[in-house]
Amino acid sequence: MVTIADVARHAGVAPSTVSYVLTGRRSISSATKARVEASVRALGYHPHAGARSLASNRANVLALVLPMREGMHMPVLMQFVVAVANAARRHDHDVLLVTADQGAAGLRRVAGSAQVDGLLVMDVEMHDERVPVLRDLDRPSVLIGFPADAAGLTCVDLDFAEAGSRCVDHLADLGHTYVALVGAPRAVYQRDTGFAHRTMAGFSAAAMRRGVSSTTLPTETDHESVRVAITGLLERHPAVTGLVVHNEAALPSVVEVLRSLGRKVPDDVAVIAICPDDQAERLMPPLTSVAVPAEQLGHHAVALLMAKLDRTPTPPLTLLPPRLTERASTTR
Amino acid sequence: MVTIADVARHAGVAPSTVSYVLTGRRSISSATKARVEASVRALGYHPHAGARSLASNRANVLALVLPMREGMHMPVLMQFVVAVANAARRHDHDVLLVTADQGAAGLRRVAGSAQVDGLLVMDVEMHDERVPVLRDLDRPSVLIGFPADAAGLTCVDLDFAEAGSRCVDHLADLGHTYVALVGAPRAVYQRDTGFAHRTMAGFSAAAMRRGVSSTTLPTETDHESVRVAITGLLERHPAVTGLVVHNEAALPSVVEVLRSLGRKVPDDVAVIAICPDDQAERLMPPLTSVAVPAEQLGHHAVALLMAKLDRTPTPPLTLLPPRLTERASTTR
DNA sequence: GCCCGGTTTCGAAGCGCTTCGACTCACCAC
């Protein structure tokens, strides 16, 4: 193994000088700097991560806490994971995966052992058992999602309430008077996941405000369940002419079922999805949608965490404004 | 921060004794052991990971190298990730995520900095740029998948050739004389991904051997592409009565398109999927399938890597035998 | 010619752990 002492010898300087070149924590003359950098390359030197973390008290690793729960949509989840990993790398950090089957103990372990400098927590429930743990951990954390009590925490999320509301507004503006929210699987609501609740709240409130009738139903993701759910919905509420779908996995089936029922989109039924843009674009017809900006959220969360690590003050709550893109599924 | 010295003082022993209790590398009297363990709990001690890795030359972390490429199916990928993470934890290791947008340099970095003890590499291509790097890294690695030249490497995978072959056999046994392979998206073949090629090879060879006619077509994942592809397939090859689908994302659409074309499954067309069991079960009708045992593969890969870390001899190549489960989509 | 301030570099301490050799006790065989 090549050590900093080897590099120092090769470049004819002291080990501390090499360290300062690498970390940039003291000014070094450009001549020395160039010489050291050449030696680093020549020897193929990589600082020992453990030694560095021991001496500097920074591991340059972030924990990504990722529970795997029923009803979660993997493609979207994966977009988050990749966005976080890439953003972390841009800040010279790596990502340690903590799947939550280890629960709160896992958080204590990775934080307590100084394996990670900070934590990024996904799929936050309203009353999440991890929240109190995060509060008394000595490491900073950022939640993607909101618990019921966010005091003392830093959270980022899409403004799902506003997203639900914008969908209703768009439909109401187009003259629809009866709209339905096709929501996440029942399990997601049952465990009180913040984003599902907030979309529903925003949806219902906007319907009241705009004076349009509304109904909501949780929906499973398999095709057969979707068929039953949508068919039932349109039978019970024949006046429904606008659908807001907040369920990425069910989305293709919803479109397909409407087609097979002979309901033309958008002529008979308008459809708005709350999902990543690329998915909305790929369906036939392309769907008007409120984007779930997974990439942007991931980057933002990492940026906030890095700021906290730098002791820069950060806003406790960040709600990204929803962006609605009109496509073929709601045009008159 | 609580250090090993604090624990030692609290328990009235030397730091080295605490270390031996924790690592189990020397025998310790049960009385002392109990006392130390009580102190560890009382003080909430977690060994500093960096210090440990520096002193012992082991980080207890595995890298999971995960390229994100076109045409990959996220749910299956995620199953692997979770299986690997859980298996690693059972061996007292954590998982560091390396998304491959960093390419070979990323591997060099995490291995060179002693951040990880070993590497798990996914989505291996036939001529993968990472393979030569892995060979000259000083850390052990296990590939999930096979490159063209696997000399000097440890690889695990499902025996996809045999899987393709078993599907043909099953259909031939049922009397089918013209079968088609509905394969992965074109991009997957274009970048020479091992598993896609091997399935196709096994499929074609078995068709020859059994004397049944066969055809193959790559298939994109969106519904419309699937509709065009399947419709075209059945027009060009009207005698086809058996479909082998090796494309998880397209699977629901394939079933749906057959239904909408009025082809009954299994009466008009038999369908076998190569996909995780849970997906095959959830479709209507439930599909006969060869399981892609993501969980088992993940566990196996971790077990092999741990063995290599222990310097236990390991088989260079492991092919898990495919398991075909008969369900409603191929019953006569 | 000397002092002073700033810049650049050096040397040594120390981060928290593991590990090796050595020490201490019992205990047993002779």
Place this chain on the structure above:
DNA sequence: GTGGTGAGTCGAAGCGCTTCGAAACCGGGC
């Protein structure tokens, strides 16, 4: 009794890095 043995424990060295204080150097002003 004495020597040998093995189990249990201790102490100190050292892993590779960062960081702090101090030394060395370089001009510029007097």
